[in-house]
Amino acid sequence: MKKVLALILVLALMIPVLASAENIIKIGVFEPSSGDNGAGGKQEVLGVEYAHSLAPTITLNGVEYTIQLVNVDNQSDSSKAVTAAQELVSAGVSVVLGSYGSGASMAGGDVFASAEVPAIGLSCTNPSVTTLCDYYWRICFLDPFQGSVMANFANSLGCKKAYVLTMLGEDYGNGLGHYFSDAFKALGGEVVAETFPEGTSDFSAYINNAVNAGADCVFAPCATTYASLIIDQAAALNVSFPLLAGDTWESSVILEAAKGKNIDVYVSTFFDENDDGAAAAAFVSGFKAWLNANADKKTNNGGNDIVAAVSALGFDGYNVALAAIQAAGSADPAAIAAALPSLVYENAVTGAIAFDEIGDAVKDMAYVKKANTETGAFDFVKTQSVAGL
């Protein structure tokens, strides 16, 4: 009896092995669906899932392979990101997409590098993600660029003194805050910088500090959880200056927090819903239709069909990964890693993607948007290119 049981158990163990022997290529989705950046991470995953629904298979050397997405939740946390990354590596993924949040990407990068699995960063903007890791590529712009875009924008609003507020020990915010400060000082402005500890909910003292410092604007690149508190309390204190931030704030969480309040919020981001390029327009209408047809997907998007820039990046990231697998001609991570540096992907909805020697996409365009407190949507303000800086 024991022998039979043992045999059955062994056979049971073999079933997944047999199943995976069929033509499947796994792509890891390394994103937060909980924690501080959970809302944004979910929107990025939606872009990946939409792209997957359009192109679920790939043909290599005449054999058709099914693409399987392996989702893990890195909980927006650098320490949990390591475990999540290991989970992907042991699932045997060929390439990884993500993460939303530079800190999680940097933590996961070491794991991917030691397993020699290539990773494609979608919206992680801190330069160190790619400079410190040879297996990380990236399809969005970087913080030095984004920082100077917002510094120039603040300058164009007539601000002379900026109050920069970031979370203590957070890679993304500290990096972006630093680049903003440098650019703003170079433009002749003055900067007052302060940090808040993780888990802060009382921001009124910080906003009072900004008022007392005589700031004309507040630049606060931080997770959306804190952002909604900052907006709420700034509105309660009746401040007259605008709040500025980077790409994380382009989220329905911010729109919800700002709606009906007397406050100006500006963000810089990767993509605009009203982009009139052919690829972008097709993506926007297709993605909206897909969201409206799937109730749970729409819930993950924050309950509306506003297209977030991170969803567009998720869409592009999946397609870049497919193009890399195609160029490599195999699902072998090492071959994909070898194919990525010379890859050029023209059809991206966020602008053509080609990588430089560090692994960053050559992107030179940012969009500045303003939260409309009446309609609860982002209004397009202007585009900013590197050449214009």
Place this chain on the structure above:
Amino acid sequence: MFDRILPYLLAGISVGGQYALISVGYTMVYGILRLINFAHGDIFTAAGFFMVYITASMPMTVSVPVVIALTVALGFLLERVAYKPLRSAPRMSVMISAIGASYLLQNLMWYVTGGLAKQYPVLPWLSDNVQVFTASTKVVTIVTPILTIGLVVALVMLIKHTKIGMAMRAVSHDFETSQLMGIRINSVISMTFVIGSGLAAVGSMLYFTNYSTVTPTVGAMPGLKAFVAAVFGGIGSIPGAVIGAAVIGICENLIKAAGYTAFSDAFTFALLIIVLLFRPTGLFGEKTAEKV
């Protein structure tokens, strides 16, 4: 000068009031059971989530009492499940059980809510803006200290002048003798948890009206600070907990005003260490020697 300090003071008094409502729960449970109820901060968070979900289907006037009732039920249940079976166990076991209950609640909330921040519903009137001299703030900032003092005075009255209050004092004085004298110890302990959880529910309404996002771990920081406040004021003493909370809330904001924003939390915990070193019983703690 006053114009500059005023907004910080207002924020400090309001935060202090919210810490006070939480720390009373810590201090009462400690006074009776000699137990630090680590799950208290999570009950506070749970009250926040109850409000988010219940207002989605009920009008505000109904949801406020329902939320308080649910939170009280949760506190009662917590005591029955996690602490009562360990009544005669060593104190260390109960404490470990408290830590376990805290993480259980936190992870349960993480699971149920999907780990995403939820926007707290806007309570009418409390969320309106008002002008206090030169500073603009929400109505809740003014209401918090008044309501806190009112509730605490009522609680002290209850303890001093009612039968159940007398029983509580007796139990806290001598656990075993009061049992022998015919006090129903379990109902006294349950009552303590009911009062503590009810105050935490009220505290959470005031807190989240000011700081409107609820996440599964949001209670951890206010919970810890309220605990420090309880120790600072002398654990077991209700007026002590309130004064401790006010001191911590105001100092925190004044330190931020002085520009040491990164150190405001460090201050709270440094205060805990200093109090324990120089005055282990806190400001109003009883100085009775431990019975052997």
